[in-house]
Amino acid sequence: xxxxxxxxxxxxxxxxxxxxSGSNQGAQGSTIVLGAPLGLTGSLTKESALTKxxxxxxLDWINKQGGIxxxxxxxxxxxxxxxxxxxxxxSAVLMQKLITEDxxxxxxxxxxxxxxxxxxxxxxxxxxxxxxxxxxxxxxFNQGYKYTFGVLSPANKYLQGVLDMAATLNPKPTKIxxxxxxxxxxxxxxxxxxxxxxxLGMQVVxxxxxxxxxxxxxxxxxxxxxxxxxxxxxxGHLAEAIAIHKAAKEQKLNAKIFAYSVxxxxxDFIKSLGKDADYVYDGSQWTPQVKYKSQFYLSxxxxxxxxxxKYPGEGDPDYHVAESTAAxxxxxxxxxxxxxxxxxxxxxxxxxLDVTTFYGRIKFDSRGINxxxxxxxxxxxxxxxxxxxxxxxxxxxxxxxxxxWDQR
Amino acid sequence: xxxxxxxQRILIVLGCAVIAYAVLAPLTxxxxxxxxxxxxxxxxxxxxxxxxxAMFVVMATAWNIIGGLTGYxxxxxVAFFGIGAYxxxxxxxxxxxxxxxxxxxxxxxxxxxxxxVGLPLLRLRGHYFAxxxxxxxxxxxxxxxxxxxxGEPIFGGASGLFMPIFAVPNRDLYFFYLMLGAAGVSIAxxxxxxxxxxxxxxxxxxxxxxxxAVIGVxxxxxxxxxxxxxAALTGLAGGIFAQWNVFIDQExxxxxxxxxxxxxxxxxxGTGTVFGPAAGAVVxxxxxxxxxxxxxxxxxxPFVPEDAMPVLAQxxxxxxxxxxxxFAPRGVIDFFxxxxxxxxxxxxxxxxxxxx
Numbered sequence: 001x002x003x004x005x006x007x008x009x010x011x012x013x014x015x016x017x018x019x020x021s022g023s024n025q026g027a028q029g030s031t032i033v034l035g036a037p038l039g040l041t042g043s044l045t046k047e048s049a050l051t052k053x054x055x056x057x058x059l060d061w062i063n064k065q066g067g068i069x070x071x072x073x074x075x076x077x078x079x080x081x082x083x084x085x086x087x088x089x090x091s092a093v094l095m096q097k098l099i100t101e102d103x104x105x106x107x108x109x110x111x112x113x114x115x116x117x118x119x120x121x122x123x124x125x126x127x128x129x130x131x132x133x134x135x136x137x138x139x140x141f142n143q144g145y146k147y148t149f150g151v152l153s154p155a156n157k158y159l160q161g162v163l164d165m166a167a168t169l170n171p172k173p174t175k176i177x178x179x180x181x182x183x184x185x186x187x188x189x190x191x192x193x194x195x196x197x198x199x200l201g202m203q204v205v206x207x208x209x210x211x212x213x214x215x216x217x218x219x220x221x222x223x224x225x226x227x228x229x230x231x232x233x234x235x236g237h238l239a240e241a242i243a244i245h246k247a248a249k250e251q252k253l254n255a256k257i258f259a260y261s262v263x264x265x266x267x268d269f270i271k272s273l274g275k276d277a278d279y280v281y282d283g284s285q286w287t288p289q290v291k292y293k294s295q296f297y298l299s300x301x302x303x304x305x306x307x308x309x310k311y312p313g314e315g316d317p318d319y320h321v322a323e324s325t326a327a328x329x330x331x332x333x334x335x336x337x338x339x340x341x342x343x344x345x346x347x348x349x350x351x352x353l354d355v356t357t358f359y360g361r362i363k364f365d366s367r368g369i370n371x372x373x374x375x376x377x378x379x380x381x382x383x384x385x386x387x388x389x390x391x392x393x394x395x396x397x398x399x400x401x402x403x404x405w406d407q408r
Numbered sequence: 409x410x411x412x413x414x415x416q417r418i419l420i421v422l423g424c425a426v427i428a429y430a431v432l433a434p435l436t437x438x439x440x441x442x443x444x445x446x447x448x449x450x451x452x453x454x455x456x457x458x459x460x461x462a463m464f465v466v467m468a469t470a471w472n473i474i475g476g477l478t479g480y481x482x483x484x485x486v487a488f489f490g491i492g493a494y495x496x497x498x499x500x501x502x503x504x505x506x507x508x509x510x511x512x513x514x515x516x517x518x519x520x521x522x523x524x525v526g527l528p529l530l531r532l533r534g535h536y537f538a539x540x541x542x543x544x545x546x547x548x549x550x551x552x553x554x555x556x557x558x559g560e561p562i563f564g565g566a567s568g569l570f571m572p573i574f575a576v577p578n579r580d581l582y583f584f585y586l587m588l589g590a591a592g593v594s595i596a597x598x599x600x601x602x603x604x605x606x607x608x609x610x611x612x613x614x615x616x617x618x619x620x621a622v623i624g625v626x627x628x629x630x631x632x633x634x635x636x637x638x639a640a641l642t643g644l645a646g647g648i649f650a651q652w653n654v655f656i657d658q659e660x661x662x663x664x665x666x667x668x669x670x671x672x673x674x675x676x677x678g679t680g681t682v683f684g685p686a687a688g689a690v691v692x693x694x695x696x697x698x699x700x701x702x703x704x705x706x707x708x709x710p711f712v713p714e715d716a717m718p719v720l721a722q723x724x725x726x727x728x729x730x731x732x733x734x735f736a737p738r739g740v741i742d743f744f745x746x747x748x749x750x751x752x753x754x755x756x757x758x759x760x761x762x763x764x
Contacts, residue, residue, distance in 0.1 A: 040718040082701050083718035088660045090700060092653065093456050097702045100453040114659040117568065121654035125573060126452070139567040182554060184566035184657075 035080040035098030036108040042086025048111045054324025091115040095122045113137040120148040129347045133327035141367040150369045151326045156192025158283040161375040162259040165389040173230030181212040181236035189235035221247040235261040256401035279402040283375045286322040289387040289395040294358045326359035455580035461693040462587040468673035468685035469594040470641035476679030478634045479614030481538040484545025488518040488639040490662040492646025497569040518643025519636040526635040549662030568657025583652040594641045678739025
């Protein structure tokens with residue numbers, strides 16, 4: 001029977017596929033199944049791992065409490081993960097699998113704007129609520145979808161906090177040089193600055209776009225230096241932020257404020273720039289120093305401690321971790337408020353949700369995005385991250401203005 | 409009747425049964441069947457998997473026309489997929505056309521583009537053509553994302569394009585049949601091409617382009633026509649994909665990985681044949697889906713922690729593909745139809761053929 005083994009295998013595969021379904025049809029168990037496709041392999045591995053940490057941190061906690069309370073009964077929770085190989089199209093397949101095969105009651109978001117956009121359409125067509133923490137692009141929320149909720153502040157707010165802070169400083173900076181990578185998220189951040197600056201009496205005097213991932217940014221920094229700006233803003237990612245800061249030093253671009261959307265909050269930024277990293281600001285969804293009064297779940301300091309206990313050696317939790325945990329909290333509170341596991345009722349409860357957690361306020365606007373939480377501003381002071389704005393959650397005053405390069 | 413003929417019959421019958429089941433069973437998957445809890449074909453996951461598989465059948469079969477029949481290793485066909493997707497996407501999202509009116513323009517736009525780039529590119533041979541076509545594939549995606557007009561992105565830029573969710577009853581069934589139809593069309597087109605004067609011309613070009621020119625084949629016209637035909641079919645798949653997926657952007661409409669996958673599928677199934685690429689697409693897509701855990705059957709391996717499964721899956725996929733290319737260069741379709749059998753002798757012969 002050595003013949004046609006391969007051929008037989010192929011047919012057998014099809015037949016198995018055709019027969020092997022219909023699992024999970026048993027009686028409605030008391031376990032609540034949540035699901036999320038994440039990039040466990042591929043280009044988004046690092047961010048996906050942080051997202052998973054955030055989800056798992058909550059999962060441990062809620063199951064230690066016995067589960068989510070619905071009508072006096074505690075329902076334990078499981079989260080089903082799949083590897084979407086960091087591919088948005090595969091994320092859609094796995095979302096559908098979570099819904100149909102695994103009978104997921106509710107969905108947690110994948111990592112990345114493209115996957116989130118695709119999965120939002122799937123959630124909508126299946127009418128299963130998806131709470132996501134990692135797709136800040138507003139376009140997702142402008143489609144009139146009813147089943148997608150994002151706990152993060154939208155992209156256009158990322159650097160607005162820095163401008164709000166700048167407006168309170170003396171002497172007040174007015175001239176802005178705006179540099180931006182050309183990906184969706186970064187452009188929305190830059191657009192947010194362009195729209196917001198004039199209202200505060202500031203002007204964007206130069207606006208330069210560059211290719212996402214570029215690290216040869218001397219020309220852009222030169223263009224910024226030519227207008228002698230008070231504020232240098234970048235919306236991009238870690239590698240670009242480092243490149244810009246290095247180029248600024250080389251070319252002696254002296255500004256009162258250097259603020260970068262993403263990058264300074266990660267340990268790598270300080271590691272690769274050393275003392276030069278001082279005085280740099282960034283806009284962050286969350287920092288481990290914020291002082292929000294948590295209405296349920298852990299306080300900020302307990303959260304940081306719980307993270308360090310579960311993931312020793314990784315330092316403080318990153319904001320990706322915190323926002324992912326916050327997505328779970330929003331879902332948990334909505335299920336409790338709805339007092340039901342019915343998808344429609346939980347959706348309505350999500351839409352009406354208004355709570356303050358360690359992560360800040362969670363309340364969704366009519367589009368389903370959390371526009372009610374301010375971005376916080378961090379500054380690197382003496383090689384350490386400190387939260388400097390808004391002042392009611394800050395732990396330090398901003399060190400302003402940034403001294404010129406030859407005086408540090 | 410020899411054994412191989414008997415096997416051939418059994419396989420044909422089995423194949424027909426599988427196809428009939430795939431085509432007809434979804435019809436039973438409507439409310440009545442759902443209430444009865446019939447397996448698999450009643451669920452939306454199956455539709456998504458089947459639609460994605462059919463999509464790859466189109467792409468691999470279309471690639472075969474330029475890559476397999478004509479012998480030009482096009483590495484940038486994903487550009488046509490993306491152009492098809494963005495043609496329907498733009499017409500629906502910006503011009504507010506109805507989907508069914510926008511869809512026919514997807515293959516047209518892709519074919520026109522193929523003629524334009526084909527005229528210069530198809531003068532290149534071998535590696536030069538492969539690399540140049542890959543360049544085109546990447547460049548088109550970048551252009552689509554970055555072209556601005558007065559500061560506004562023309563094609564939705566990095567935000568991509570959202571279309572309204574297509575309002576039709578049994579949406580999943582609808583798109584499955586549409587994509588299956590596109591797969592049927594591409595196989596039928598290949599079948600017709602292989603039996604035509606045009607097809608003989610393409611094969612002549614593959615075997616020896618100078619000789620083909622000497623015997624009177626207009627090689628430039630033939631090559632460009634083959635390229636455009638492949639582009640049109642790939643563009644059609646892209647057009648359907650756009651509305652099916654609702655959201656398109658550079659990442660999901662121009663995935664570089666699809667370039668490689670469609671070629672692997674054609675190689676796996678058997679290049680230059682009618683059904684080979686389709687068979688390769690089904691086998692490889694099912695394998696990819698199985699390894700990524702989206703099939704209803706799961707695999708628990710001893711000694712492998714659950715966390716390591718995704719990584720292991722990628723490794724297994726790579727090794728399998730290398731083995732197939734080394735040991736079964738004519739593709740799995742070679743074992744169907746009684747031409748060859750999978751024996752040790754076959755593997756040794758293949759190894760001799762693929763080695764230098």
